[in-house]
Amino acid sequence: MIVEFTLNNEKVKCDVPEHFSLLRMIRDIFGLTGTKKGCDKGECGACTVVMDNKAVTSCTVLAPVVHGKEVLTIEGISKNGQLHIIQQKLVEAGAVQCGFCTPGMVMSAYALFIQDRDFSRDEIKRAISGNLCRCTGYEYIVNGIDEALKTRK
Amino acid sequence: MGVGKSIIRLDSVEKVTGKTLYVEDIKMSNMLYAKVFRSPVAYGKIKNLDLELAKKVPGVKGIFTYKDVPGKNIIHVIYDDQIFLASDFVKYPGQPIAVIAANSEEACKEAIKKIKLEIEELEPLLDFEKSKNNSIKLYGDDNIFCKYHIDHGNMDIINDSDLISISDSYYTQHQEHAYIEPQGAVVYWEDNTLTIRGSMQAPFYVQQAVTEVLNMKKSRVRVIQQMTGGAFGGKEDVPNIVCSQAAICAYHLRQPVKIIYNREEDMQTMSKRHPARTDITLWADKTGKFVAVKGYYLENAGAFATLTPAVLYRGTIHLSGPYNIENVDVIGEAVATNTAPNGAYRGFGSPQTIFAMESIIDQMAEKLNMDPADIRQKNLLKLGDRTCTNQVLEDSVGLLEAFDKCIDESDYYNKIKEFKEYNNVSDNIKKGIGVSAVYYGVGLGDAGKHMSRAAGTAKIDGDGSVTVSVGVVDMGQGMRTVAAQMAAEFLGILEDNIVVSQVDTSRVLDSGPTVASRGTITAGWGILKALNKIKKRIHKFLEEKFNEKFEDIHYKDGKVLFGNHEESYFDVIKWATDKKLTLHAAALHIPPECSFDEHGQGDAYYTYAWGANVVETEVNTRTGEVKIIKATCAHDVGKAVNPREVKGQIMGGSLQGLGYGLMENMQVSSQGKFLTNNFSTYTIPTACDYPEWNPIIVEEKYPKGPYGAKGFAEQPLMGMAPALTNSIYNACGGRIKNIPAIPERVLESIRGKE
Ligand code: FES
Ligand code: FES
Numbered sequence: 001m002i003v004e005f006t007l008n009n010e011k012v013k014c015d016v017p018e019h020f021s022l023l024r025m026i027r028d029i030f031g032l033t034g035t036k037k038g039c040d041k042g043e044c045g046a047c048t049v050v051m052d053n054k055a056v057t058s059c060t061v062l063a064p065v066v067h068g069k070e071v072l073t074i075e076g077i078s079k080n081g082q083l084h085i086i087q088q089k090l091v092e093a094g095a096v097q098c099g100f101c102t103p104g105m106v107m108s109a110y111a112l113f114i115q116d117r118d119f120s121r122d123e124i125k126r127a128i129s130g131n132l133c134r135c136t137g138y139e140y141i142v143n144g145i146d147e148a149l150k151t152r153k
Numbered sequence: 154m155g156v157g158k159s160i161i162r163l164d165s166v167e168k169v170t171g172k173t174l175y176v177e178d179i180k181m182s183n184m185l186y187a188k189v190f191r192s193p194v195a196y197g198k199i200k201n202l203d204l205e206l207a208k209k210v211p212g213v214k215g216i217f218t219y220k221d222v223p224g225k226n227i228i229h230v231i232y233d234d235q236i237f238l239a240s241d242f243v244k245y246p247g248q249p250i251a252v253i254a255a256n257s258e259e260a261c262k263e264a265i266k267k268i269k270l271e272i273e274e275l276e277p278l279l280d281f282e283k284s285k286n287n288s289i290k291l292y293g294d295d296n297i298f299c300k301y302h303i304d305h306g307n308m309d310i311i312n313d314s315d316l317i318s319i320s321d322s323y324y325t326q327h328q329e330h331a332y333i334e335p336q337g338a339v340v341y342w343e344d345n346t347l348t349i350r351g352s353m354q355a356p357f358y359v360q361q362a363v364t365e366v367l368n369m370k371k372s373r374v375r376v377i378q379q380m381t382g383g384a385f386g387g388k389e390d391v392p393n394i395v396c397s398q399a400a401i402c403a404y405h406l407r408q409p410v411k412i413i414y415n416r417e418e419d420m421q422t423m424s425k426r427h428p429a430r431t432d433i434t435l436w437a438d439k440t441g442k443f444v445a446v447k448g449y450y451l452e453n454a455g456a457f458a459t460l461t462p463a464v465l466y467r468g469t470i471h472l473s474g475p476y477n478i479e480n481v482d483v484i485g486e487a488v489a490t491n492t493a494p495n496g497a498y499r500g501f502g503s504p505q506t507i508f509a510m511e512s513i514i515d516q517m518a519e520k521l522n523m524d525p526a527d528i529r530q531k532n533l534l535k536l537g538d539r540t541c542t543n544q545v546l547e548d549s550v551g552l553l554e555a556f557d558k559c560i561d562e563s564d565y566y567n568k569i570k571e572f573k574e575y576n577n578v579s580d581n582i583k584k585g586i587g588v589s590a591v592y593y594g595v596g597l598g599d600a601g602k603h604m605s606r607a608a609g610t611a612k613i614d615g616d617g618s619v620t621v622s623v624g625v626v627d628m629g630q631g632m633r634t635v636a637a638q639m640a641a642e643f644l645g646i647l648e649d650n651i652v653v654s655q656v657d658t659s660r661v662l663d664s665g666p667t668v669a670s671r672g673t674i675t676a677g678w679g680i681l682k683a684l685n686k687i688k689k690r691i692h693k694f695l696e697e698k699f700n701e702k703f704e705d706i707h708y709k710d711g712k713v714l715f716g717n718h719e720e721s722y723f724d725v726i727k728w729a730t731d732k733k734l735t736l737h738a739a740a741l742h743i744p745p746e747c748s749f750d751e752h753g754q755g756d757a758y759y760t761y762a763w764g765a766n767v768v769e770t771e772v773n774t775r776t777g778e779v780k781i782i783k784a785t786c787a788h789d790v791g792k793a794v795n796p797r798e799v800k801g802q803i804m805g806g807s808l809q810g811l812g813y814g815l816m817e818n819m820q821v822s823s824q825g826k827f828l829t830n831n832f833s834t835y836t837i838p839t840a841c842d843y844p845e846w847n848p849i850i851v852e853e854k855y856p857k858g859p860y861g862a863k864g865f866a867e868q869p870l871m872g873m874a875p876a877l878t879n880s881i882y883n884a885c886g887g888r889i890k891n892i893p894a895i896p897e898r899v900l901e902s903i904r905g906k907e
Binding site for chain 1: 159161162164165166167168169170171172173174175177178180330331332333334335380381382383384385415416628629630631797798800801803804805806807808809831832833837838839840841843846
């Protein structure tokens with residue numbers, strides 16, 4: 001089927017089998033491999049992208065659902081080769097170890113970043129509780145996100 | 154810049170932008186996909202395998218069985234008992250029987266459905282406590298894969314009637330690594346060489362395994378470690394299997410082949426931490442001095458031996474803990490069952506026995522009416538003491554410092570009082586605090602001494618930039634950053650001049666696996682030795698150039714200092730390059746020898762890391778739920794090359810240990826299958842489950858380590874489960890002898906005391 005949507009601020013159109021997930025579509029059809037697959041079942045968060053301003057696990061979204069939507073992936077948030085402030089703060093915080101959870105974490109954090117309100121550390125933790133990280137013990141990740149959110153006016 | 158600085162991890166910008174390529178991100182033209190057809194039963198005899206219909210599925214290019222193996226049908230690890238593709242018997246659910254290669258995953262799946270397998274199901278052996286000498290014979294006559302005995306001092310002392318003793322048995326479960334990136338590999342031909350890119354810890358293992366399976370020359374099997382999305386031991390030996398599966402397809406079809414496990418398959422068939430029972434008796438005198446310990450450690454190895462002999466070695470040696478105990482009698486045994494082979498997992502056989510020892514110490518403290526921290530403090534190993542293998546501790550024993558810092562910074566003694574008062578008035582929420590002490594034998598020890606070596610190559614280009622290659626990998630722990638820091642320090646330049654290349658078996662000598670917390674030390678030795686060779690050449694060159702003798706040449710802040718001269722490093726390199734000096738060198742470092750005799754005595758490891766943990770909890774005595782409030786974890790690492798990354802290892806490792814103690818609950822069906830084979834049933838700690846951390850670094854330099862560093866990154870996991878269960882006991886009086894401390898067990902333990 002033909003699906004039209006906005007991918008990283010560009011209008012795109014593709015012919016995709018109906019059973020494809022958004023994850024498979026962005027990885028296999030658009031070649032954007034920054035979004036990771038850890039489980040393909042909505043359980044690990046590695047595949048998180050932002051769809052219509054909300055964080056979603058792209059492995060559980062079927063391609064037809066994406067029609068007309070706005071999707072932002074890890075490739076779409078840094079501008080002109082500059083890291084997004086979330087990325088910058090995560091790097092500085094030491095939040096990246098193996099890095100496999102990282103793109104998903106960034107996108108979950110991004111969904112907070114674009115909201116017009118403050119978040120407590122507990123709210124940050126809840127917001128990323130669907131993003132499993134086996135390496136870090138989470139503290140540096142929460143620190144990085146917290147720092148990034150504080151840079152907003 | 155350099156050693157001791159918390160520089161930004163060199164790979165983090167690529168990772169945080171999603172640009173890093175992991176195995177699944179590799180695409181090649183003409184690439185095929187592989188999937189594995191597996192045993193549906195735990196134990197059975199294959200009667201017939203019919204592939205005809207499966208082969209006809211459109212898109213299928215080949216289906217390979219044991220008949221297509223050009224070399225040995227064995228995945229070599231320690232013993233040669235692990236079958237690559239089952240021919241007659243299958244011994245665990247999910248054991249590989251055939252590999253399908255097709256031009257899409259869908260075609261592979263379709264073909265799997267069409268394979269007809271006739272199998273005679275046999276009664277499986279699943280209860281590891283009944284495995285020894287069982288009538289179901291899975292290995293040898295007695296099902297025992299291996300056995301160790303530590304016989305230290307003289308156990309006759311236990312007849313002394315003044316001694317106080319206490320005995321108990323402790324159970325620990327399977328633990329799943331839960332690396333977020335599943336197993337995978339891409340195998341292709343390049344220059345007539347079978348080239349393997351995989352997610353792995355031990356490229357040289359993979360090279361050896363594939364060479365044997367395909368009967369090729371080693372130089373024609375090139376293994377490159379792709380950026381690896383977490384491993385924790387779970388990618389030590391099992392990538393041998395995964396890579397061989399893709400390799401046999403690429404070998405026959407001469408096309409690139411990609412294999413990526415899905416999560417269920419990965420959890421169902423890949424290695425886990427060995428479930429175990431540890432029986433332990435501890436004797437102490439009335440002052441709380443430990444006099445003797447007797448232990449029996451029984452490991453469930455699963456269907457094949459794989460890494461079990463090495464895992465058992467470590468677990469047996471670590472049973473009696475970081476304590477000065479003159480009389481030790483420990484037996485470790487590992488037995489076969491019809492479950493997936495268990496293997497390496499951070500701590501490598503030791504968290505099981507540490508759980509037992511650290512629990513019984515608390516029980517002893519209670520019997521003697523002593524505080525758990527006090528009784529430990531009294532018995533900790535010090536410089537000059539002997540370990541249970543009779544090894545004299547000659548240097549780098551930061552245990553006391555780690556322990557005292559941990560107790561101080563956690564405000565342990567005040568909290569003991571405070572919580573007691575709180576609990577007296579609190580109804581169903583009880584607070585507790587628990588402690589544990591651990592040590593970790595760094596490196597492969599005697600069990601792996603044939604693999605203990607560190608290779609490095611270094612090349613300095615004319616512009617002064619440096620490329621180093623080592624034989625150990627970065628699997629997320631930060632080895633490449635730490636290696637670059639050591640190289641930068643050695644040359645007095647910034648890390649951005651250093652590239653640490655991916656491990657590639659065609660570039661560097663076998664350095665053994667990246668395990669046993671040996672990454673920093675192994676990379677460091679290899680790099681420093683190789684660079685030192687180049688430095689010596691530069692030394693001679695400068696003496697000739699200036700026609701002077703120089704005692705020492707120092708490299709600092711981008712300068713080279715010799716005699717009265719101070720020259721830019723970059724100028725010196727340019728001069729040397731112009732004169733065609735060989736600014737390239739390879740080196741092989743051989744670490745100190747280890748030993749272990751038939752009484753389990755000897756220098757079991759070349760050095761030890763030391764640590765202590767304090768865990769605070771809140772227990773809901775009505776529901777049995779436990780909340781982990783705070784964890785203070787102090788570790789002696791020799792020298793922290795990058796302190797922030799060390800703390801990252803402490804927190805990450807400790808959380809895996811807390812997960813092990815509290816919630817990670819692998820369930821095995823009556824047919825030997827893992828029922829909890831996804832992240833909704835096998836739950837690991839999330840961002841809502843982690844406690845307040847206080848990671849503490851202690852640096853008691855190891856004189857034989859690069860810049861004083863020694864390894865430690867497994868240690869954070871090892872003592873967390875008992876610190877947690879001791880804390881639960883302190884809160885509510887329920888003693889957990891079987892982890893994880895799920896609510897049912899916590900409630901049961903509370904009832905048990907009433
Ligand atoms: S891959 Fe989508 S949640 Fe795990
Ligand atoms: S950094 Fe490895 S899973 Fe998060």
